[in-house]
Amino acid sequence: MNIGLPGAGIGGLYYLTCTAIMPFKELFLTLTKPGHTFRYRLVATQLSIAAGIVFGLLLIYQLVTSVFGLGLTVADPVGEGSALFYALLPIVVSLGLLILILLLVELAAFLSKKPK
Numbered sequence: 001m002n003i004g005l006p007g008a009g010i011g012g013l014y015y016l017t018c019t020a021i022m023p024f025k026e027l028f029l030t031l032t033k034p035g036h037t038f039r040y041r042l043v044a045t046q047l048s049i050a051a052g053i054v055f056g057l058l059l060i061y062q063l064v065t066s067v068f069g070l071g072l073t074v075a076d077p078v079g080e081g082s083a084l085f086y087a088l089l090p091i092v093v094s095l096g097l098l099i100l101i102l103l104l105v106e107l108a109a110f111l112s113k114k115p116k
């Protein structure tokens with residue numbers, strides 16, 4: 001059995017995407033709805049958790065690189081492409097799909113609201 005890095009799975013990527021969008025959605029709701037107040041504390045808490053996840057992933061990358069001597073960079077030639085590019089490709093594809101799904105869900109929620 002193989003365990004993954006916390007925050008690097010599909011749920012972690014979805015959480016990071018949602019927290020990246022959260023300040024903009026709150027700002028939009030504050031500007032368009034008269035009774036809505038911007039929830040600074042909630043946005044700051046979620047962004048700090050997301051920053052901790054990203055920082056942890058970067059630290060784990062540095063640890064794995066130093067322990068195993070994998071000095072991979074984007075410019076390292078490995079055959080036709082870069083080893084780092086191919087290592088990050090599944091994460092990039094998953095993140096792209098999650099962003100698409102999130103946008104479709106938000107669009108569907110926006111269109112399904114009944115006018116008052």
